[in-house]
Amino acid sequence: MSAHILLVEDNTDYVENLKEIFEELGHEVRSVHTCAGAREVGKGWLQVALVDLKLPDGDGTALARQLKDDNPDCEVILLTGHASVESAAEAVRAGVWAYLIKPCAVPDLLATLDKATRHVHAQQEKRELARRAQVAEKLAAVGTLTAGLSHEIRNPLNAAVLQLSVLERRVRKLEHTQQGPLLEPLTLVRDEIRRLEHIVQDFLQFARPLQLAVKPTALGPLLQKVVAFIITDADRRQVGLEADTSQASTIAGDADQLRQVFMNLLLNAFDAVKEGGRVRLSCEAHPDAIAVHVDDDGPGVPAEHADRIFEPFFTTKSKGSGLGLPITHAIVSQHGGTLKVTKAPLGGARFTVTLPRATER
Numbered sequence: 001m002s003a004h005i006l007l008v009e010d011n012t013d014y015v016e017n018l019k020e021i022f023e024e025l026g027h028e029v030r031s032v033h034t035c036a037g038a039r040e041v042g043k044g045w046l047q048v049a050l051v052d053l054k055l056p057d058g059d060g061t062a063l064a065r066q067l068k069d070d071n072p073d074c075e076v077i078l079l080t081g082h083a084s085v086e087s088a089a090e091a092v093r094a095g096v097w098a099y100l101i102k103p104c105a106v107p108d109l110l111a112t113l114d115k116a117t118r119h120v121h122a123q124q125e126k127r128e129l130a131r132r133a134q135v136a137e138k139l140a141a142v143g144t145l146t147a148g149l150s151h152e153i154r155n156p157l158n159a160a161v162l163q164l165s166v167l168e169r170r171v172r173k174l175e176h177t178q179q180g181p182l183l184e185p186l187t188l189v190r191d192e193i194r195r196l197e198h199i200v201q202d203f204l205q206f207a208r209p210l211q212l213a214v215k216p217t218a219l220g221p222l223l224q225k226v227v228a229f230i231i232t233d234a235d236r237r238q239v240g241l242e243a244d245t246s247q248a249s250t251i252a253g254d255a256d257q258l259r260q261v262f263m264n265l266l267l268n269a270f271d272a273v274k275e276g277g278r279v280r281l282s283c284e285a286h287p288d289a290i291a292v293h294v295d296d297d298g299p300g301v302p303a304e305h306a307d308r309i310f311e312p313f314f315t316t317k318s319k320g321s322g323l324g325l326p327i328t329h330a331i332v333s334q335h336g337g338t339l340k341v342t343k344a345p346l347g348g349a350r351f352t353v354t355l356p357r358a359t360e361r
């Protein structure tokens with residue numbers, strides 16, 4: 001299990017040594033030699049810190065407290081050349097994970113680091129679950145309200161569309177020169193109403209408890225259909241869409257709902273890239289599941305938004321409803337799958353949907 005490790009130590013030889021060992025094990029390592037540097041570099045990144053007790057601008061125990069304030073899930077391992085009962089007691093009070101005496105045998109250090117890493121990952125997972133539960137609660141509350149509201153909005157909207165076509169027919173009967181200035185605003189109103197309809201439809205879908213019709217579904221053909229449907233959209237926006245579904249196999253799923261999942265992710269990717277950008281859909285086979293990646297070469301999801309993009313109504317688009325990802329997430333979760341966002345090899349965002357394989361009967 002790998003971690004983001006921060007080394008806070010002013011003995012450069014020792015630091016280089018540890019860095020090499022940790023990096024070889026797959027950890028990401030950063031090193032600093034002051035308390036101030038540690039707080040700056042560690043903030044929002046650090047998972048496990050190895051801190052020397054005596055630092056040029058302060059004391060390791062106080063730093064441990066600050067690091068844990070800045071990064072609530074992190075763990076700190078204190079290293080010291082001269083142990084005393086007082087400093088050990090102080091370290092325990094500061095909530096450090098372990099207190100090791102230098103020179104410390106590498107296997108001991110690695111074992112301690114491994115335990116701390118596992119603990120940090122478990123804590124972070126717990127926090128993520130709590131956050132998801134909160135989102136689910138918000139979804140449920142909002143759902144009931146929007147279901148009622150959306151139905152109410154739909155009726156007047158339908159009436160407006162009907163009247164609009166009456167108006168349009170009348171305008172078309174006018175002389176040609178008079179038609180232009182009247183038709184243009186009419187088209188604008190029609191487009192805006194379509195947009196409203198789209199939002200209302202999203203709301204309704206979101207509010208309705210999902211009824212899945214799960215059966216063994218060939219994922220490859222399903223993905224190919226989505227791509228065939230959306231390719232004109234890609235062409236119109238001058239986005240290069242590639243799809244490799246060779247690793248796709250049969251999963252347990254509801255084809256209609258899953259089509260929506262991949263449509264949402266692909267449309268988001270189209271929105272994220274510039275003209276001439278690239279979007280790539282690919283599959284990865286795992287023993288019990290199939291992972292589908294939707295990658296793009298856009299700017300990616302900024303760290304400050306990563307937590308929020310699955311929240312209902314969170315959007316950075318002027319014409320977005322912010323319901324695409326929450327709906328997608330709900331559908332995938334109901335399939336017993338997962339939806340994760342990471343960095344794509346293309347440079348932008350990678351959204352990965354993992355779905356369980358169909359079980360053989």
Ligand SMILES: Nc1ncnc2c1ncn2[C@@H]1O[C@H](COP(=O)(O)OP(=O)(O)OP(=O)(O)O)[C@@H](O)[C@H]1O
Nearest residue numbers: 268269272300309315316320321322323324325349
């Ligand atoms: N591929 C991506 N790259 C970068 N940011 C993304 C990507 N996909 C989604 N996002 C971010 O997540 C936000 C929420 O996405 P979501 O699909 O839920 O809503 P939306 O696309 O804004 O609106 P809607 O889907 O309802 O039209 C987006 O506004 C955008 O900021």
Ligand SMILES: [Mg+2]
Nearest residue numbers: 264268324325
């Ligand atoms: Mg969207």
